Amino acid sequence: MAAINQASKFLSSSPSTSTSYCSYRSRDITRVSLQFPKIQAHNQSTFIPKIQSTKGFLLEEDQISQFSRITHSSPKNPTNPSSFPDHEVMEKLYVIMEAISDRVEMHKNIGEQRNNWNSLLLASINSITLSAATMAAIASAASAVPNAHLGVLKIASGFMYLAAMGMLVIMNKIQPSQLVEEQRNAARLFKQLQTELQTKMSIGNPTHGDVTIAMEKVLALDRAYPLPLLGAMLDKFPSKVEPAVWWPKQQRMSTKAKNGKNGWNAKLEEEMRELVKILEVKDKADYLRLGEKALKLHKGLAIAGPLLSGLGAIGSAFMLLFPHNPWAMVLGVIGGVVGTVVNSVQHGGQVGMVFEMYRSNAGFFMMMQESIESNLKERDVESRVNGEVFEMKVALQLGRSLSELRDVATSSSSSSQSEEFGSKLF
Template sequence: MASINQASKFLSSSPSTSYSSYMHRNITRASIQFPNIRVRDQSTDIPKIKSTKGFLVEEQISRFPKTPTDPRSFPDHEVMEKLYTIMEAISDRVEMHKNVGEQRNNWNSLLLTSINTITLAATTMVAIASAASVIPNAPLVPLNLASSFMFLAATAMLTIMNKIQPSQLVEEQRNAARLFKHLETEIQTKMSIGDPTHGDVTEGMEKVLALDRAYPLPLIGVMLEKFPSKVEPAVWWPKQRRMATKARSGQNGWSVKLEEEMREVVKILEVKDKADYLRLGEKALKLHKGLAVAGPLLTGLGAVGSVLMMLSPHNPWAMVLGVMGGAVGTVVNSVQHGGQVGMVFEMYRSNAGFFMMMQESIELNLEEKDVEFRENGEVFEMKVALQLGRSLSELRDVAASSSTHFEEFGSKLF
């Protein structure tokens, strides 16, 4: 009887309750089996980490302090804040130059279309008036008067357009936006891989202001001279200074062979690349000046011919002067502003400035006698090769061949 009661109590108990009790005992037993962890002292060194190849990975660890009181814990907060302020200003200038560049590109298109339309319409009126001069009592005065005013309007608009050169302004804003973006990337790199200093802040400020002077946004008072007496390379960088801190390695990646290679590169850039773009710039400037004078002169002659047609309707020379002046003036205007001769001149001037900046950068490193103050030689060689659009082997071959004769240009990009 007792056995039956025990069996009934067992059967009456809930299976879920028995299972829960069982799991609770097992979890309790497992939870109290803590691993034997030994807490390391915070002041002890961080253990070295090994990669899969067995090499020690200490590059990132060496950048952080071993103790919380190490002054190198974080970059200077004031320096970082100033660099971020400079980057915000640079980002704003990029947008400004892009927007102004688009606006001035619209100026070039609209002014070119408007002036050509006005000139052709005036030329057509002169031709119609000349053909209608054989008809007795034909109303020629309104046609000649309207064509004269249209020629004068086209001449005035073309003079203003030649003064400001919208296509050249567009190229200036395009270069400025590109160089400001490059400067922003340069500052971001310094903030990412190094400990920026107050010297980096000063250098960033100087570069921003140098770009503002080289590519001004306003037109009145500070606009760049569109027809200079002499072609000179564009300069958008401040005076370069040597590095303020020493490198860690003894030779810093430099060797006698690399120094000779860089000297030959400087010669190539001076004799071939920069000289060639200055020569092309002089030709473009001469064409630029000639077209700028010829366009308003021809439309002005068209206006004179139209006035002479009013005074002497049967004068064939007045008709030729009005029609040919307007037609040829339209062609000249299309070549100058449609072909964007001003933009081509600015491009040549900017390219010559780029090679001049490279020369100064190389010479600055070579003039520094202490190699520890120079940029790392291997990195600098790679930077020069990339800027010239060449591989390292091609750069060395060009430098070696230039010792006897200069046949090849340094740059393969432009």
């Protein structure tokens, strides 16, 4: 605008308009007169003001192109309110995105804290247990020395065993390594939801239905991966392995049909049905089977650790009562050493984290099944997600190309004994 005013003043003060015009023509200057109509938007008062000039004004070509881009970027039908997103919907989505961002940070910070719990508690418990075993061994070796005051060592060893057992019971109850995996999954899924909402706000006009679905997804994630330890904490030793569920009931989004079929055809539907069978029989079943094995190992180690520490404490007590009893010496020393090994395998090897990973993977395949079945059950093809886009999304989630995805479905339909899994990603 400053350039426009300067050009107008220059023309007004010029002694010869024709001479000035010719000199500006030699510098590739073009005479134009622009007038922008008022643009009305739904629930908006924003408009581009009129630019009027009685004498006209001159603009250089780069300024002309800039104004041209502004006019061409405006809606084709500026008087149509549907051309603009609903401000109330956008405001609600931004509120949800702010909450999601906060949850990502909370899960990340709490995950780091619980990871520190796992390493620090394991180091402390092992140190206490080995110290108690060492005291028991010293007391046992020095029992033959006359007038040796070994009662203090035996009592201290017993108390240290009891302290280690109590700490281990608490650690096995909360399973810090498993909690870390839960927070890690929650942070990743909240980031995924945040990206999904950003895409929805960028390429389309969000509706109140999008707000409702986003709220349901946030609350479903909160239920699947709770932050508190007391009351809401997930059962770390369930009686049966169930896939993790972090999504609400499947919601189908209506899309515009392409050629009346919305990207779907009979071949694609059959391909998706075969994929559902593969994911159910192969992928999800395999991870549930592995989860059962990890759970059994998890339970066994969680019982063995405190039990061995308790046996060490009993051995130390018997050493005080029966100084020359060999079984008391064995329990007092071997119980602590073996208990340290068991604790290192369970918490150092993060068996709880492995169990949670298997459970989450099974949940991922269950979610894919429900998503595919939800689209196939919809009779109205126009109400489904676009078939070509949906096929590409499934292929990417399974770590396959489109041709590989079709080959897997074809081989499964032609041979009931196919050993190939649906996913190549994990």
